[in-house]
Each structure stands twice: as structure tokens, then as C-alpha cells.
Amino acid sequence: MKNDRQAKILEIIEREPVDTQEQLQARLQEEGIACTQATISRDIKQLHLIKEPFGQGRYRYTVSSQRSRLNVADKLRTIFRESIISVDSAQNIVVVKTMAGLANAAAAALDGMNIPYVVGSLAGDDTALLIMRDTESARSFCEEIHEMLK
Numbered sequence: 001m002k003n004d005r006q007a008k009i010l011e012i013i014e015r016e017p018v019d020t021q022e023q024l025q026a027r028l029q030e031e032g033i034a035c036t037q038a039t040i041s042r043d044i045k046q047l048h049l050i051k052e053p054f055g056q057g058r059y060r061y062t063v064s065s066q067r068s069r070l071n072v073a074d075k076l077r078t079i080f081r082e083s084i085i086s087v088d089s090a091q092n093i094v095v096v097k098t099m100a101g102l103a104n105a106a107a108a109a110l111d112g113m114n115i116p117y118v119v120g121s122l123a124g125d126d127t128a129l130l131i132m133r134d135t136e137s138a139r140s141f142c143e144e145i146h147e148m149l150k
Contacts, residue, residue, distance in 0.1 A: 005033050006043050010063065017060035019051065024061065085126075087145045089138035094130040096145075103128045117141070 005028065012018060012027045021040045028035060044061070051059040083102035088095050098106050107123035110130065117137035122129045132138040 002043075005035060005039075006047055008033055009040075009043055009047065009049075013049070013061045013063075017054055017058070019059045019061070081148060084145065084149055087142050087149075089132075089135075089142045092132045092135050092138050094132060094138050094141055096128040096130065098126050098128065100126045102126070115141075 008028060008031055009024065012024065012031075016027075018024050018027065021037055021044070025035065025037060025040050028040075048064040049061045050064045052062050054060045083098045083106050084096060085099060086097040096103070096106055103123040103126050107121040107128040107130075110118060110121055110128075117133045118141075119131040119133060121131070130138075130141070132141060
């Protein structure tokens with residue numbers, strides 16, 4: 001149902017200018033899809049919709065040009081969280097242990113996050129090595145991962 005509603009939202013904003021959540025809600029109801037304003041708001045956020053000017057001081061919803069990049073980053077973060085078994089550091093190197101076969105996914109998730117203090121990553125089957133800028137960055141990163149895994 002959610003996927004159908006969101007597909008319909010994309011179809012509507014492609015077809016006609018919609019500049020308020022209320023207008024979008026009305027168009028959905030005309031299409032036989034009943035939903036609340038709160039649901040519309042969540043859908044707008046999940047679809048990465050933005051408002052852009054379209055003339056005469058009016059705005060319309062449109063899909064962000066960064067949508068596909070953001071969706072990939074979200075998926076990689078999910079893979080990362082679900083694949084980690086443990087994380088530890090020694091000097092400026094972080095060792096990330098994952099479930100078998102998932103180290104590449106975890107390393108790709110990290111690379112996709114563009115963390116400024118990660119110099120690079122190298123992944124095998126169930127282990128990823130991360131080279132950090134310094135020892136403090138490695139320690140801090142391990143603490144963040146431990147918090148994320150709680």
C-alpha cells in the first residue's frame with residue numbers, strides 16, 4: 001500500500017504542479033487513496049521531495065536530484081548495521097568483523113558515508129580493515145559503531 005501510494009505521489013507531481021501537502025492529499029483522494037497529512041509528510045521525506053520554483057512566485061514538489069544517491073547511502077547504512085559482529089582498533093587501524101561474506105558490503109557502506117577521517121578500507125570475506133587518519137579517530141569511530149550496534 002505504501003509503495004503504491006508513493007508511486008502515485010511521484011506520478012501526480014510529474015503530471016501537475018502541486019505546491020502543498022493538502023493539494024497532494026486531495027489528488028490522492030481523487031485517485032482513491034485515503035491518507036492523513038502526517039502520512040503525506042512522511043512520504044515526502046522518504047521520497048526526498050523538494051519544492052522548486054515554477055514561476056509567478058509559486059513552488060511545486062519535485063524529486064531531489066540527490067534522491068538516488070541518498071537511497072543508496074541509506075541502504076548501505078542498513079547493510080552495515082546488520083552485518084557487523086564486532087569492531088576494534090589498534091593504533092590508527094580499525095578491524096571490523098562481519099558475518100561471512102558481508103565485509104565488502106560493510107566497507108562499501110563506510111565508503112559511501114564519506115567519513116572525513118577514514119583514509120581507506122580493504123575488505124575480505126568477513127573482515128574489513130579501515131585506515132584512519134590517527135589513533136584518536138580510530139578510537140572515536142569504534143565508540144560510535146558500538147553505540148550504533150546497541
